[in-house]
Amino acid sequence: MAVVLSDAAQTKPNDIAIRDSSRSLNWRELNSTINRLVNNLKPRDLGSNRRIAVYAENSVETALAHMGALHAGLSSVPVNFHLNAEEAAYILNDSGTRLLFTGPENLARAVDAVAQLPNPIPIVVWRVDGVLPAGVESLEALLASSSDAEPADDVPPRPNMLYTSGTTGFPKGVDLPPTMFAGGKNIAEHVAVLGANRFAALGVHLVVGPMYHTGPLSGVRILATGTPVVILEKFDPERTLAAIQESKAASSVMVPTHFKRMLDLPADVREKYDVSSMKMLSHTGAKCPVDVKKRMIEWFGPVFVDAYGATEVGTVCSITSEDWLTHPGSV
Structure with a gap:
């Protein structure tokens, strides 16, 4: 993927890049996984906003979904995994999300939320065995069927859309502000700027809070700089x-x-x-x-x-x- 990940895959292929309590990926595996995800996401019709959402508890895959979006030039929306289906549907519709990533704990609510949208959107889920509901695809199958060729870093980066608590009964969506968004003309420049993050050069970064909050979600941007990340589910x-x-x-x-x-x-x-x-x-x-x-x-x-x-x-x-x-x- 971006030169940082591909370099890490070459220079420290077997070092652990990211892990939670039940899964880990080394840098070679992470680079291949992000390549596959980006190659699957970039050709999709995701509307003018190029926006996906992640409605999932903390996990390696939650980080992968956000990181894949970052490298594909998409805007990702972290959705509070405590929200019920109606509340999640409001955010999906308001944000213009065109693809939803979710984990096993939230799959039923995700299906209910999408059913409430004016125009249903596809769902990608991980770590679920057996037959999936209509409109739901497996992340594992998606990755297996996608190319791991290095994609071009030529698309412009897009900020996350974050939702505030709102003051009129509904959350308000705001793009990650300029003070928090690294910018850059393309993904390669964006990741290079992320490398100046004061966390990036320190060593292993630990995520302990829910990744629908800005602070814990910063672990994704830190991972993109070639810094290892450890995720606690809670x-x-x-x-x-x-x-x-x-x-x-x-x-x-x-x-x-x-x-x-x-x-x-x-x-x-x-x-x-x-x-x-x-x-x-x-x-x-x-x-x-x-x-x-x-x-x-x-x-x-x-x-x-x-x-x-x-x-x-x-x-x-x-x-x-x-x-x-x-x-x-x-x-």
Whole structure:
């Protein structure tokens, strides 16, 4: 795919690129998979917006769907996997989505949601055995029937469309703002700009939050730079500490609630795990209580970056641990 992935496939083919609790892909496999997905997606009639949606819990495949869209020059819409069929259908229709990716946990709701659309759209699902409902195709079969030839990186990149909570009863769709979108005339330039991301050079990135949120979804863009990514299906305080130790995770994006739940673990549990690999832990979503932040800095060290922003505008400002310690409570 993009030169970064194809280079990684050549220089470190057997190193793990991405994994969750039940599946992993090395760089050679990831490059081949993304090539196949892009070669399948690019010729499809996806409308003028060139938009797909991902309605799925955290998994390797969730990241693949978003990453395939990125490299195919498509706009992907992360749909909250807690939404019911009617709520999901609203987002699919409002966004102009023309293809839906979903996981096994959400397949029934995805089928119901698509049935409510004025014009039904195809669904792609993964890790489901047996006969699939009408209009649903298997990701595994899709990949097996697609070419893994390196596609051209000549299409312009498109931003994700993200949905806010809305103020009139319905979510509002907004394109990933310029402050968060790397831009570039084509995918090759886009990925090159992504390489300047401060997370990219640190090492393994750990995703702990749901990937329908901007912060956790950034793991896809980090993966595109050739940085390995580990995905937790859902946040668990001890499992997170174990994942940091096992993968030697160097970066992550969390929220203050995650910090509080880790701090609430018994001291002997917290002390079992080595978190010294962590070099940058960005947190957002809410203001972090002063006592929680101080205790986290004492535990992990001054590796925290507090980011303040919103879906519509991206990150507005941020503060490092060092600056925060001189002005506790700052955002």
